[in-house]
Amino acid sequence: MRSIWKGSISFGLVSIAVKLYSATEEKDVAFHQVHRVDAGRIRYRRVCSVCGEEVAYNDIAKGFELPDGDVIVLTDDDLAELPLTSSREIDVLQFVPLEQVDPIYFNRSYYLEPDPKATKPYVLLRDALVDSGRVAIVKVALRQREALATLRVRDDVLTLETMLWPDEVREVNFPFLGESVEIRKQELAMANSLVESLSGDFDPTQYTDRYREALDSVIEAKIEGRDLVPAPDTGQGAPGTVVDLMAALQASVDAARRGRAANASQVEEAEEAEEVRPTRAQANASAKEPAKGPAKATKAAAKSAAKTAAKSPTKKATRATAETAAKTAAKTAAKAPSKKAVARTRRSA
Secondary structure (H helix, E strand, O other): OOOEEEEEEOOOOEEEEEEEEEEEOOOOOOOOOOOOOOOOEEOOEEEOOOOOOOOOOOHOOOEEEEEOOEEEOOHHHHHHHOOEEEOOOEEEEEEEEEHOOOHHEEEEEEEEEEEEHHHHHHHHHHHHHHHHEEEEEEEEEOEEEEEEEEEEEEEEEEEEEEEOOOOOOOOOOHHHHHHHOOOOHHHHHHHEEEEEOOOOOOOHHHHHHHHHHHHHHHHHHHHHHHOOOOOOOOOOOOOOOOHHHHHHHHHHHHHHHHHHHHHHHHHHHHHHHHOOOOOHHHHHHHHOOOOHHHHHHHHHHHHHHHHHHEEEEEEEHHHHHHHHHHHHHHHHHHHHHOOHHHHHHHHHH
C-alpha cells in the first residue's frame, strides 16, 4: 500500500506521527467509453462555453454561480484564508462509546501507521481505546476539506473513519410513517421465527459479489468467442408482486430450516464416513470370508412365501399370486449353491 497523507495525532500534549492509507478498495469491473463501430476511446476536452477555446487544467478555477446566473471566481488565495484545521493534524476532541455513533455517519475508512519513532505513543493510544471500549472523535482536514471522524482499533491498527456532518444526513419524511398499520401477533411471531432461523455470527467471507462474477464470465466468454450462458432463474417473483404475508413468512422459515438441516446433514455424513471407513486388514478379511448358508436362507424364504400363500384370502387372483411367489422362491433355492459346492470352491481357492 502507498500512503496518501502524512501528519500526526494530537492526543493531549502527545503528538503521534502517522501515515494514512486507504483501508478499502473497490473491485468493480472498469469500463471505458468507446465508439461502438471501431472501439476507439471517447475523449473529452475542457472547452470554455464563452470563447470556445480548450482550457488547460492550470487555467481552471473554482466558480460559484449566483441565483441570477452571475459567477463568482474564487482563487487559491481566497481559499487559503479559510479557517481550516491544520492539514497535517488529527485533533482528538472526545472519547465516546461506539454504539452511540450511528453508522449512517460513516463515510470512508483509512488505516494509520505509526512513524518508527512514534510506535510507543501509538500503541499507548491503541491500548487505551481497547481498554476503555470507546472511540475517539477527531477533526481532520483531507483534500482541503475539514471532516469529522472517529479513531477506533481494528486488527491492532488505529483506523480513521471519516464521517458526514449532521446537516449532511437527510431527515426521514415518508407518508407511511403517519399511517396506522396493524400487525397481527401471528405475523410478528412468524417474522421473529424467521429472524431466529437466519441468525448466526457475521462472517463476511461467505458472501460474494455474484454480479461481478457473472460480468467476469461474460467478458471471458467474449474473449474466447463462446456463447453466453443465460443467468439462472431464481424463482423469485417480479418486483412488487403481491403475495400472502403469512404464506411467504412460513415458506421463508421452512426454506431457512431446510438449508440449515442440509448443511448439518452434510457435516454428519462426512464425519460418519470417516468413522466407518474400514481398515485395509478389515477389508482383506471380509474379502476372504465366504458367504454363509445361502441355501438355508433361500429355502427359508421359500417356506415363508408358501406359508403366506396358505394364509392369504380365498380369492383366485390372490391365491394364484401367492402360489407364483412360492414357486419362484423354490426355484431360487434350488439354484443356490450347496454347502459341498461352497466347500469345494474354498479348497480350490
